[in-house]
Amino acid sequence: MIVPFGQRLSAAVAERGPLCVGIDPHEQLLLDWGVGDSLDGLRRFTDAVVEALAGSVALLKPQIAFYERFGSGGLAVLEDGVARARAAGALVLLDAKRGDIGSTMAAYADYLRPDHPLAVDAMTVSPYLGPESLAPAVSTAKHHGGGLFVLARTSNPDAGTLQHATVGERSVAQVVVDTVAGWNGPGDPLGSFGVVVGATLPELDLDLDGLRGPVLAPGLGAQGGTVADLRRLFGTGRAVVPTVSRAVLGAGPDPAALRAAAERWAGELAT
């Protein structure tokens, strides 16, 4: 039976808490960990993070850019790490930020097919070609029980330059949120289609009330966002998935230290 991503996310968060940990093997992190900025270092880094965290956090979010740096070998490391993370019970959100004309978008969305070598539970996508260009990904996600997180109001400082531009009466970011809301069914307790909204925003300048889907909130830790910012921006009662990469990964390579760093964030989120 196919269980939609929104339901699987709800169950994972109920069991493990909302924290998502990003797997971002930056060159500097590989050097700091002492594993080397090499394919072997990438493999050791990925193995360590998966082994330390896949049994306890709800979501892992590998950033594909750091694997593509190493070509096909890097992607093989990612495929192996993703498969092992899912087998250990973590949902995997591939941070790929794909977006293209619809016919190409259909191919990108194949990451959501269970028979893909890099099959994941959900992926990030970019609506820059127009939110309707993402329709083939929505259809693949619905067919296979996958999820999408669409960039709406991102965490980088100049994001508002484009995302605040207006289309009629609404900002571009709001058009994205409203489009994604339309992909979630009215009866869904939590839909499979969510948006990305940074935890670094000075204020929440968009209306998320009708979304009925999860909000992925990056920007915590290394980019300056705090748990207090999450509360200030999103309040309580919303399905927010806070995601942290460097502020957890910096604790490695010791698996116990990685787990402790993730537990500190999880503990703070739970208070």
Ligand SMILES: O=c1ccn([C@@H]2O[C@H](COP(=O)(O)O)[C@@H](O)[C@H]2O)c(=O)[nH]1
């Ligand atoms: O608005 C966005 C969307 C995605 N990201 C990604 O999240 C992580 C953040 O890493 P940190 O080390 O926790 O800063 C990274 O992969 C980004 O590409 C984002 O930061 N903001």
